[in-house]
Amino acid sequence: MLTKSSTELVRQRNSVLVLSVLRRHGALAHTEISDFTGLSSATISAITADLERAQIIEKSEQQAASGRGRPRVLLRQRRDCGYLIVVIISSDAVQYSLVDYAGKLIDRFSEERSRDPSGAARFVAAVQAGLLRILDRSRISQERVLLISISSKGLVNSTEPVLLWSPIFGSDQIDFESALRPEWQAKVILDNETLLVAAALGAREEIAKGADFRSLAALSLGHSIGLGIVRRGGQTGQEISAPNFGHMLHMAGGGLCRCGTRGCIEAYAGFYAILRSAFEVPLDTIPAKFVPVVELDKIAARARQGLRTSAFAFRQAGLALGNGLSRMLSLTERMPIAITGPGTRYYDLLRQGIEEGLGQSHIVRMEGMPEIRVVPDEPILVFEGHLNRALSVIDQDIVLSGGQGTD
Amino acid sequence: MLTKSSTELVRQRNSVLVLSVLRRHGALAHTEISDFTGLSSATISAITADLERAQIIEKSEQQAASGRGRPRVLLRQRRDCGYLIVVIISSDAVQYSLVDYAGKLIDRFSEERSRDPSGAARFVAAVQAGLLRILDRSRISQERVLLISISSKGLVNSTEPVLLWSPIFGSDQIDFESALRPEWQAKVILDNETLLVAAALGAREEIAKGADFRSLAALSLGHSIGLGIVRRGGQTGQEISAPNFGHMLHMAGGGLCRCGTRGCIEAYAGFYAILRSAFEVPLDTIPAKFVPVVELDKIAARARQGLRTSAFAFRQAGLALGNGLSRMLSLTERMPIAITGPGTRYYDLLRQGIEEGLGQSHIVRMEGMPEIRVVPDEPILVFEGHLNRALSVIDQDIVLSGGQGTD
DNA sequence: GATTTTTTTCTCGACAGTCGAGAAATTAAC
């Protein structure tokens, strides 16, 4: 259904546009904003005057005049306009980061996650405590936090911040919205971790390639398998989705997965699955909860020395990934694939299987092998994705509500 | 990347909105348009005056006054504002339809497709002749045709009207744009057939459910297997995609498919595959080019009588479909599935396999079985999808260019 | 038949947004 348009909408959109340009390029002068946005100088004056009145941006101190002419007045976001808390949930710890409105990291700490299965309720309490702690450490009051951005591996509700299934808590669902709502008035968003990786890579790609960028998939290899897809969208920038790739069916009736189903991709390509396969444990054995990376390193070393069973385990993992990727490509368009996560250190062993698995499908035989690149530093990408996404959400919200809020 | 907004854009969007409301509800009075769009009466006056001046809509003759008060002046699209040609390519024929701007069918005929493999070049010539013929029969000049909307089974380029792979011509690509460009100034669009089915069902669903509608998949069963997905999009209405589902990998190294690859879904669920399986022909046999439906009816009859091998063939087909659908659901969100095409007559035999195939995946075990409905009348849906899509494209183009065109 | 009521369409002034041009500000260079 189409919706009606109005002049206020025009202003809102252009305000968001100005903020996003400021975000991407840092402090900018009047004329530069005009150049980047394509808006006329007069419009920039009007919009920036509004934003300044609403205390969202500020004029920077006169800096040493760089050239001749009237010195430029730089505009920048007010750092203290509001704060963002990033919560990254990983298998063994939870990392809290406090970030200001300009995207600068103010404080960060990690808390080990007690690896006890009683789980969900206690975990929520720990997160609540962690959030209060990071605020307290920087002496920032709760109502100045505009957004709490959470990420986890697993399956996430697309509209509400509800964790539907995760490798940690299984199908014990966690609704962060209702868990934090009474205390916090900040908006809460939850994203799949690999989706954020894809978002970050997509943003980088768009800066590098500009209009040529179409789409990209990020594949994260580790204890569990994640996939994020980012596509260039019409008006609204980029569109991203985080399918349930790790638990997509690889082979009916196949190996037993942590999730209790048989034949998931993860049951072949997850770290525990590679271990299970390397030791020739029956495929219906209940898989290990956690596998130290050193264990896998040992298997990899043996595989590189030519040990059959070890090499076979990696090959099987590669095949499962390749087949799965080929299925993904059958359902979308051709796109490059970026591989991240701790599993990238075994890419030499996985590669042949992945390529063979990809090559078994019609789409790859027809369109050729997709471009595959290895991008090792996953944690950086996750945080970068958080910032990209969270700050643009904040910009949007501020423009939508901010006009009235301070006027 | 965000783009700037302007007041002209507002007018364009709202003009398109008015046209789309007119399209959905037929001739409407001033006030009704205002109600449906949410725009004020004054705005409607301004927009309709523009559109009338551009000869896109017209005031209808005074009809018998229905109630008291000033009689309403109905506004409707001018039928003669332009024409649309719909070309539906099926395995044995090509159907040409001439439609006016109001969506009314003016003329239609089918031409048998010579089933000779020399193919592509001769086929393009036949289409060119067919297009000229349908114009000639109604004595409409070529430049009055605004859009040629073509559909086929197979894989289609998402941005240009190029048929990349089809069951008929294999990977002999056909570029309809360049084939028709010198003679025709009309825009040419090409869509996958099942995508249009999905679009039509999505539009119906949106009318029925309104904002509750989220997404839907259409699965077409026949000689080949097609899938279309429609999702409710942000501003621009609906978003549709037609994955290469029929040739998604079902089982690595499996049965030989028409496309030359092994293990495609179609190699288990296409009509030829069911035939092959029922007669226990080895799975690496090169499949029949064309299977008369009566042959399949016979197998179905035997299956219903309890013949093992026949029932097994349908069951295998169902399993391949179910597994494939579960993989699709792992990569998207939960959505209802509408099954169409000639294969629906065997749904009783396929059903158990489909449900079992679906149930083998984590996502279905967790979220439950998706809603499956059978919608038999595929050809009607294909045409309806053509109209929905083509006419809204025409509306868009007219508003974009029309303003200057006649002023 | 004249008047009132009801309904629909049209028009006018107010307001918001963008744009181009030119004025104002400010510094470097001469």
Add this chain to the structure above:
DNA sequence: GTTAATTTCTCGACTGTCGAGAAAAAAATC
């Protein structure tokens, strides 16, 4: 001190939407 260059700001013109009320026209009522 004057001129040139550069940036910011302001003004008037234009386009768009909206709300209110005038105008139009038929049905209902007296």
